[in-house]
Amino acid sequence: MAENSNLEIVSASSDHVEWIISMARKEGWNPGDNDAIAFQQADPSGYFIGLINxxxxxCVAGVKFNHIAIIGYYVVVKEHRGQGHGIRIFQHAMNYLNGYNVxxxxxxxxxxxxxxSGFKMAHVNVRYTGAVDNSTISCPFVCAASSVPFDKILQYDARFYxxxxxxxxxxxxxxxxxxxxxxxxxxxxxxxGAIRKSVNGYRVGxxxxxxxQIAEILLKSLCQHKSDCRITLDFPETNNHGKALAEKLKLVEVFKFGTLYTGEAPNVDLLKIYSFTCH
Ligand SMILES: CC(C)(COP(=O)(O)OP(=O)(O)OC[C@H]1O[C@@H](n2cnc3c(N)ncnc32)[C@H](O)[C@@H]1OP(=O)(O)O)[C@@H](O)C(=O)NCCC(=O)NCCS
Structure with a gap:
């Protein structure tokens, strides 16, 4: 515990964000190459780092949206674990997120x-990975999200988040x-749908x-022309449509994880979520 008292918690600089991404990589979480940067843009004050000398x-991220916030990138360097640093930086982020449904x-x-720490389990999720066909697909209903009025995308995302x-x-x-x-x-x-490069292949979310059928068309459209198109999907395990799609594409289940909230779990249609944006 002596070491814990020396821990100085500060807001992360851009150099620190690189370090945070490297920590997530070491844990095998396969983050998108620039995910941490995008989350930090959403809440520039929401990244914290603990320093000793x-x-x-x-590190930990506590990113505020409107009334929901997320905790992520919660990692302590191996040699410094079990000395109270984790819980201290976690509580620091939770204080920052006070008043939000985290x-x-x-x-x-x-x-x-x-x-x-006051969280309640909302649902269990599954991660699937595997290589997807990257051949050309043409569908007249698919377009760049940037060409759609932003408010429509915002409202559609809000239906599921x-x-x-x-x-x-x-x-x-x-x-x-x-x-x-x-x-x-x-x-x-x-x-x-969105896809971004990650350590191993691509993250979809x-x-x-x-x-x-729409999920499959979007997924194949996202994957077309990507070399070595190994993808990762994360979705609620109750979404049997997601499971059926993953199995049709011959993806394999890697692990399960939970989504927890400090407040009420939002009432969203989990059966239409084929992948989240999680860390
Ligand atoms: C999880 C992790 C961040 C904890 O950090 P740590 O510095 O080893 O933990 P601490 O020494 O602060 O833990 C002190 C106590 O608080 C508990 N604790 C740690 N984080 C906590 C949290 N967020 N909420 C409640 N309790 C917590 C610990 O279980 C421990 O309890 P115990 O003494 O009864 O065993 C660290 O083990 C780690 O980096 N693991 C690998 C990355 C990872 O799995 N992160 C979590 C992703 S979901």
């Missing part, structure tokens, strides 16, 4: 910790490292669709 030893997507082994993620989505659509597509039926959004 000026050297980073732990969401965490965490490994099931950590769920009891989060439950001790139960919050408006204005700055986050603006960053996600316009980072240049993320491909975002929409499936439009005249002026109505019937699906929305979000991917929302009114039908499994």
């Amino acid at each position: 000026g050297k980073p030893v732990c 969401r965490v997507d965490g490994l099931l082994i950590h769920a009891p910790k989060y439950q001790n 139960a919050d408006e993620r204005k700055h986050f989505l603006a960053g996600w659509i316009n980072t240049g490292t993320t491909d975002c597509l929409a499936y439009m039926d005249k002026d109505t959004v019937k699906g929305f 979000p991917l929302y669709a009114e039908t499994t």
Whole structure:
């Protein structure tokens, strides 16, 4: 505990954000190359780093949207674990998020910790990965999300996230490292999907669709022309349509994880979520 008292918690600089991404990579979470940067754009004050003698030893992100916030990138350097740094930086982020309904997507082994911190399990999710056909696909209903009025995308995303993620989505659509597509039926959004490069292949998220067929068209459109198109999908395990699509594409289940909230779990249609945007 002596070391814990030396821990100095500061807001992360852009150099620190690189370090945070490297920590997530070491944990095998396969983050998108620029995910942390996009989340930080959504809430520039929401990244924290713990230093001992000026050297980073732990980190956490607490990103505020409108009334929902998320905790992510919660990691302590291996040699410094078990000395109270984790809980200290976690509580620092939770204080910052005071008043928000805080969401965490965490490994099931950590769920009891989060439950001790006041979170309640909303749903269990599955991660699937595998290589997807990257051949050309043409569908007249699919277009760049950037060509759709932004408010429509914002509202469609809010249907599945139960919050408006204005700055986050603006960053996600316009980072240049993320491909975002929409499936439009005249002026109505019937699906929305994004893909970004990650350590191993590509992360897909979000991917929302009114039908499994739309989800498949969007997914294949996102994957076309990508070399070595190994993808990762994360969706609620109750979404049997997602499971059927993943199995049709011969993806394999890697692990399960939980989504927990400090407040009420939002009432969203989990059966239309084919992948989340999680860390
Ligand atoms: C999880 C992790 C961040 C915890 O950090 P740590 O510094 O080792 O944890 P601490 O020393 O602060 O833990 C002190 C106590 O608080 C508990 N604790 C830690 N984080 C907590 C949290 N967020 N909420 C409630 N309790 C927590 C610990 O279980 C421990 O309890 P115990 O003494 O009864 O065993 C660290 O083990 C780690 O980096 N793991 C790998 C990355 C990872 O899995 N992150 C979580 C992703 S879901």
